[in-house]
Each structure stands twice: as structure tokens, then as C-alpha cells.
Amino acid sequence: SQQGEEDPQALSIQEGENATMNCSYKTSINNLQWYRQNSGRGLVHLILIRSNEREKHSGRLRVTLDTSKKSSSLLITASRAADTASYFCATDATQGGSEKLVFGKGTKLTVNP
Amino acid sequence: DAGVIQSPRHEVTEMGQEVTLRCKPISGHNSLFWYRQTMMRGLELLIYFNNNVPIDDSGMPEDRFSAKMPNASFSTLKIQPSEPRDSAVYFCASSFTGTVGGYTFGSGTRLTVV
Numbered sequence: 001s002q003q004g005e006e007d008p009q010a011l012s013i014q015e016g017e018n019a020t021m022n023c024s025y026k027t028s029i030n031n032l033q034w035y036r037q038n039s040g041r042g043l044v045h046l047i048l049i050r051s052n053e054r055e056k057h058s059g060r061l062r063v064t065l066d067t068s069k070k071s072s073s074l075l076i077t078a079s080r081a082a083d084t085a086s087y088f089c090a091t092d093a094t095q096g097g098s099e100k101l102v103f104g105k106g107t108k109l110t111v112n113p
Numbered sequence: 114d115a116g117v118i119q120s121p122r123h124e125v126t127e128m129g130q131e132v133t134l135r136c137k138p139i140s141g142h143n144s145l146f147w148y149r150q151t152m153m154r155g156l157e158l159l160i161y162f163n164n165n166v167p168i169d170d171s172g173m174p175e176d177r178f179s180a181k182m183p184n185a186s187f188s189t190l191k192i193q194p195s196e197p198r199d200s201a202v203y204f205c206a207s208s209f210t211g212t213v214g215g216y217t218f219g220s221g222t223r224l225t226v227v
Contacts, residue, residue, distance in 0.1 A: 033215050042117075042204055043156075045215030088156070100169065101146070101216060105155040 004032075004089040004104035012110040019076040021107040023089030024069075030092045032065055033101070034074050037086045046074075046087075079111045117219035119205050125225045131193040134222045137186055138207030146216065147180055147190050148204040156204075162188065163210060195226045 007022045023032070031050045035043040049056045049065045049072065056063045062075040076083055086106040093100055118137040126132050138145050146161040160170040162182045170180070177196070182188040192199055202223050206216040 035215070035218075042218035042220045043206075043216075045217070048215055100158065100161075102158065103148075103156040 004091050004102065006087070006089055006104045006107040008107060009105070010108045010110070012112065013079060015079060015081055015111055015113050017079055017111075019079050019083070019109055019111070021074045021087050021089075021109070023072045023074070023104060025072075025089075025091045026070065027091075027093055029067075032063075032072050033090045033092065034061075034063060034072075035088045035090060035103075037088065037106070039085075043088065076109075079109075081111050081113045083109060084111045085109060117205055117207050117217050119203075119219035119222050121222060122220065123223045123225075125227065126195055128196055128226055129194045130226075131191065132195045132199075132224060132226075134190040134203050134205075134224070136188045136190070136205030136219060138188070138205070139217055140186065142207035142209050142217070143185070144208045144210050145182060145188050146206045146208075147188070148206065150202045150204060150221070151200075159190070192224075195224075197226045200224055200226050 004023045004025045013019050029051055031048050033048045034046045036046055037043045047058045047061055047063050049063050060077045065072045086108045088103050088106040090101045090103045120135045144163050147159040148156050149159055150156045159172045160180045161168055165182045178192055180190045202221045204218050204221045206218045208216045
């Protein structure tokens with residue numbers, strides 16, 4: 001069952017614009033991660049934010065986490081055509097050594113040149 | 114490191130046949146995960162191993178599915194007998210428990226059962 005749900009399901013923007021994707025989840029988490037998947041490829045880890053963090057940056061990526069609202073957002077600034085991919089949030093609710101990373105269904109981002 | 118290696122990349126088989134998917138995790142990683150991805154259901158965790166031991170197989174759809182990890186560098190996911198509804202992309206991922214580097218995914222095996 002999905003823990004994280006991304007919104008929107010699809011997003012189309014022009015090169016140079018910012019892209020914002022949101023993720024909501026249901027239960028308490030240890031951390032939340034974002035992954036990218038290019039068509040026909042495996043997922044690539046982008047960034048991890050711990051439950052006690054509110055914001056994190058990595059290059060053109062900015063992730064926020066609001067544990068009170070059980071939501072996160074991924075902002076890609078100054079988007080490029082190469083950013084075209086599906087983006088997934090994943091929540092880690094590891095307990096008692098039982099590690100589980102549960103993925104949402106993803107946001108399909110298209111960046112038009 | 115060559116990353117997580119999965120084979121085959123594509124598999125087309127007839128209903129009722131046995132299918133075996135293979136995975137070589139990153140050396141030094143002690144956790145291994147099998148996921149299945151479909152348009153309808155997204156990414157589903159099937160089973161994961163820690164130090165070669167199956168920890169949680171609650172995601173395995175039914176008895177037709179089985180997974181093994183005989184050593185730290187190899188795992189298999191077997192479907193016997195296969196059915197058309199098993200058609201999906203199967204991903205293997207590995208990680209080192211306790212790190213914050215996320216999972217490393219293989220390129221997946223696209224399975225088509227006709």
C-alpha cells in the first residue's frame with residue numbers, strides 16, 4: 001500500500017521555470033526521501049530529509065518537510081529539459097530493525113525546451 | 114562499483130513457465146530489496162533481506178513467488194508458474210542499513226508473460 005502520495009500526477013513546464021511537487025503521507029516517519037526515475041531506468045536517490053529537519057538543499061533541489069501536516073515538497077529551480085522524469089517520494093518508517101521504504105506513485109515532470 | 118546489476122533486462126515468457134530474475138547488489142551493502150512496478154499499483158515492495166536473511170515478505174503476492182539470497186552478492190526472485198498479471202518491471206535495490214544515502218536501484222527486469 002502507498003504511504004506517500006505525490007501531487008500533481010503530471011506537471012508540464014517550460015525550461016527555466018521552477019517545478020514544485022508535493023507529497024503527503026499517513027504515518028510517523030524517520031525520514032523522507034525523493035527519487036527520480038528516467039523512462040526505462042531504475043530510480044535514483046536525490047535527497048533525504050530527516051524527521052527533525054524542516055528544509056534541505058542540494059544544488060537546484062530544495063526539499064521541505066512539515067511533520068505536523070505530514071507533507072513534503074520538492075522544488076527544482078531553473079528547470080532543464082534533462083530534468084524530465086518521474087519523481088517519487090518515499091517514506092522510511094523503520095521500526096525495530098524492520099526497514100521499509102514505501103513509495104508513492106510519482107509525479108511525471110515534463111520540461112519543454 | 115558497477116552498481117546494482119540485474120538480469121535479464123527483458124524477459125518474455127509464456128503463461129505457466131518458470132521465471133527467475135537475478136540481482137547482484139553493491140558490494141558492502143547489507144540490505145536488499147525486491148520491488149515490482151506497474152502503472153496501476155506503482156512501486157510495491159515484495160520482500161527485503163538484511164544480512165542475507167529474509168526480514169519481511171509480506172508484499173509477496175502469493176505462493177507462486179519466492180526469493181532467495183544464498184550469499185551477500187546474489188539474490189533471485191522466482192515466479193512459478195507465471196501468469197499474465199505478473200507482467201511488470203521488477204527492480205532490485207540495495208543499501209547499507211543505518212546510512213542516509215538512500216537505496217541504489219538496478220535498471221530493472223521488464224517481464225512480459227503472454
